[in-house]
Amino acid sequence: xxxxxxxxxxxxxxxxxxxxxxxxxxxxxxxxxxxxxxxxxxxxxxxxxxxxxxxxxxxxxxxxxxxxxxxxxxxxxxxxxxxxxxxxxxxxxxxxxxxxxxxxxxxxxxxxxxxxxxxxxxxxxxxxxxxxxxxxxxxxxxxxxxxxxxxxxxxxxxxxxxxxxxxxxxxxxxxxxxxxxxxxxxxxxxxxxxxxxxxxxxxxxxxxxxxxxxxxxxxxxxxxxxx
Amino acid sequence: xxxxxxxxxxxxxxxxxxxxxxxxxxxxxxxxxxxxxxxxxxxxxxxxxxxxxxxxxxxxxxxxxxxxxxxxxxxxxxxxxxxxxxxxxxxxxxxxxxxxxxxxxxxxxxxxxxxxxxxxxxxxxxxxxxxxxxxxxxxxxxxxxxxxxxxxxxxxxxxxxxxxxxxxxxxxxxxxxxxxxxxxxxxxxxxxxxxxxxxxxxxxxxxxxxxxxxxxxxxxxxxxxxx
Numbered sequence: 001x002x003x004x005x006x007x008x009x010x011x012x013x014x015x016x017x018x019x020x021x022x023x024x025x026x027x028x029x030x031x032x033x034x035x036x037x038x039x040x041x042x043x044x045x046x047x048x049x050x051x052x053x054x055x056x057x058x059x060x061x062x063x064x065x066x067x068x069x070x071x072x073x074x075x076x077x078x079x080x081x082x083x084x085x086x087x088x089x090x091x092x093x094x095x096x097x098x099x100x101x102x103x104x105x106x107x108x109x110x111x112x113x114x115x116x117x118x119x120x121x122x123x124x125x126x127x128x129x130x131x132x133x134x135x136x137x138x139x140x141x142x143x144x145x146x147x148x149x150x151x152x153x154x155x156x157x158x159x160x161x162x163x164x165x166x167x168x169x170x171x172x173x174x175x176x177x178x179x180x181x182x183x184x185x186x187x188x189x190x191x192x193x194x195x196x197x198x199x200x201x202x203x204x205x206x207x208x209x210x211x212x213x214x215x216x217x218x219x220x221x222x223x224x225x226x227x
Numbered sequence: 228x229x230x231x232x233x234x235x236x237x238x239x240x241x242x243x244x245x246x247x248x249x250x251x252x253x254x255x256x257x258x259x260x261x262x263x264x265x266x267x268x269x270x271x272x273x274x275x276x277x278x279x280x281x282x283x284x285x286x287x288x289x290x291x292x293x294x295x296x297x298x299x300x301x302x303x304x305x306x307x308x309x310x311x312x313x314x315x316x317x318x319x320x321x322x323x324x325x326x327x328x329x330x331x332x333x334x335x336x337x338x339x340x341x342x343x344x345x346x347x348x349x350x351x352x353x354x355x356x357x358x359x360x361x362x363x364x365x366x367x368x369x370x371x372x373x374x375x376x377x378x379x380x381x382x383x384x385x386x387x388x389x390x391x392x393x394x395x396x397x398x399x400x401x402x403x404x405x406x407x408x409x410x411x412x413x414x415x416x417x418x419x420x421x422x423x424x425x426x427x428x429x430x431x432x433x434x435x436x437x438x439x440x441x442x443x444x445x446x447x448x449x450x451x452x453x454x
Contacts, residue, residue, distance in 0.1 A: 046447045050447065059447075063279075063399045065438075170292070171289070202300050216316050
């Protein structure tokens with residue numbers, strides 16, 4: 001008998017989300033505690049919003065203000081650096097493509113680390129190709145090569161395909177962690193992921209069926225339901 | 228010198244939200260640990276969504292499924308009962324009005340306790356006036372009187388005014404806790420509320436200004452920003 005390697009945790013992220021940044025700072029230690037690898041997967045959060053015809057937190061002024069405060073607080077509790085990028089929302093596509101262009105698992109993790117630091121910890125931002133190249137090179141990666149590859153049709157398609165696959169799996173926000181086929185959303189879901197991996201998830205399919213089959217008896221007038 | 232009584236915590240809620248239910252099961256013990264009272268305030272979550280032209284979790288199919296699972300998990304961790312109402316979304320107005328018709332603070336807390344149990348713990352639901360009357364009477368309240376008063380113009384207006392005041396304060400979801408003028412949203416914000424009350428809130432206005440004044444450099448094509 002050979003010991004089967006347990007499946008990696010898929011970590012769906014977009015650099016635009018500060019919660020995905022905070023989640024990224026925690027997910028590797030969590031995975032290691034349970035003998036798992038992390039498979040990071042860059043997706044375009046805006047495409048999830050489009051598909052669900054809804055708004056992101058940064059598109060509702062009072063929520064935008066609150067979310068930043070909440071992240072400042074959560075970052076302090078976690079003990080990780082947290083500073084604003086030069087602008088927000090910003091276009092995350094260059095970052096997402098670079099993260100998807102780095103093929104070796106180790107390179108990809110280092111690229112994402114470096115990009116997240118530039119976006120949410122040291123204030124440099126990740127929208128300028130020259131800055132991104134510099135940030136990657138400083139992390140011992142081939143900055144110019146990765147930035148160049150990021151603009152190829154292959155990599156552009158890869159990010160689109162990753163986003164489409166996430167939508168098929170029911171992903172509606174970032175960060176989302178898929179653990180053995182089960183979806184967990186948000187920084188605050190990490191303790192639930194951990195219980196799941198430890199075999200102590202209180203959710204059971206029998207419980208869930210009662211909720212999923214629940215009929216609706218009210219609907220907002222004029223609400224745009226579904227996509 | 229007289230010892231000033233510290234301000235109560237405002238707890239904005241709607242019975243439609245399972246997170247507000249879970250928050251309600253925790254807020255009194257949290258407040259008591261810091262010598263605070265709780266001022267519950269019933270508001271219509273759907274009106275917040277309308278004002279922000281956005282969708283609630285139950286209006287995005289994949290998010291609706293996830294939120295129920297997340298609540299089952301959180302309820303298990305908190306050790307509180309959690310079962311689905313007969314339908315969801317349901318019309319919460321009768322419950323919100325009854326909760327706003329009970330004037331004495333103690334009666335209001337008991338009424339909200341009873342309504343939340345009926346909505347999210349014992350499966351009875353709170354849309355049928357006869358059931359609601361029964362649920363209140365079983366909690367030693369004047370069920371028929373409260374249900375009757377709930378349909379008065381005064382109480383209908385009161386719920387509208389409470390919702391309008393919440394919107395003015397920047398409330399965008401439930402549960403929201405206002406602690407000394409500071410807004411906290413969601414079940415997962417309770418540890419932040421607790422740190423705030425203990426004088427250990429890591430957020431400072433100087434930090435926040437950097438985020439609030441942050442310019443945007445990207446916007447989704449066709450996104451409906453603002454209200």
